[in-house]
Amino acid sequence: MAGQGHQPASDESLRSHLRAATLAxxxxxxxxMQAASGWRTREDYARFLELQHAARAPLEDWIDAHAPEDLRPPRQTRLIAHDLAALGKAPPAPAHLFSLGEAGTGHALGVAWVLAGSALGNRSIARQVRRIGGGAWPMVFLGDAAMLGFWQALRARIEQPTPPGEAEGATDAAIAVxxxxLAVAEQAEAPETAL
Ligand code: HEM
Structure with missing residues (x-):
């Protein structure tokens, strides 16, 4: 549970442990993210996509360097770049490096859970964007079926208890992601700093 260290109870699934540890x-x-961009206008939506691109690019680099084959979520920055291009924008330069120090047990699992889990949130954001944009805004990223497919496959692995070392590493990594x-969103929120 959040606030009680990063060790799950022995009968707790990794998924519910990760959700509790990162709820706040x-x-x-x-x-x-709502403050930095939101998605109420076409300009807001472009900023939302820029923020997503800036944050995900270094995470995808980390995954390429450290994650085993079965824990590599599909890359999404190219989908975001596609949507940005359709809005007449170039992808931003990555704003922050992402590092976990020496890659350890469970780290790749934690990173994969956050990125794949975010596709659930994207599904609900997609419904709003479709409505607000009248179906005219590009939504290749928000509608990415490959990430939802990866999420379904990952569920089998996280909806059961996991060895303590792995759970601890996954939790540390999820918190870091x-x-x-948040650092990228807060930088985008500061008016004088571009992404
Ligand atoms: C922009 C604002 C965001 C909104 C409105 C939002 C909304 C949501 C919603 C509604 C869910 C629950 C969906 C469901 O259970 O069907 C969810 C889950 C989740 N979101 Fe977000 N989200 C946002 C941003 C993010 C971002 C940027 C990340 C990743 C860094 C993220 C990671 C997750 C994760 C890991 C889950 C839980 C997966 C699980 O149930 O195991 N979310 N989000």
């Missing part, structure tokens, strides 16, 4: 961080991030996204 997710809330904070949701609010920071949320902090990374």
């Amino acid at each position: 961080a997710h809330d904070l991030l949701d609010r920071a 949320f902090a990374h996204f």
